Amino acid sequence: MDFQTLFNVAAGIFLSTLGWFARQLWDAVKELRADLHKVEMDLPRNYLAKEEFREDMREVKAILNEIFRKIDEVRDRKADK
DSSP states (O other): OOHHHHHHHHHHHHHHHHHHHHEOOOOEHHHHHHHHHHHHHHHHHHHHHHHHHHHHHHHHHHHHHHHHHHHHHHHHHHHOO
16 A cells, blocks of 8 residues: 555545534534523523512512511500500
């Protein structure tokens, strides 16, 4: 076997392996893009928006303030007796 044939076989094997690896990377990137798109679409449905959280926290704070006010009233009435 002469040097040129050996070189051609080695280059063919190397380039075939490189092509297979590049194809695997390409497919993985395509899958990642699809997964990322799915996450982008599902994210608003699965998680609470900041403004909704703020509104809910305002309600919770109002309820807690009312509870503490009533506790203070009961404590003041007991202290007056």
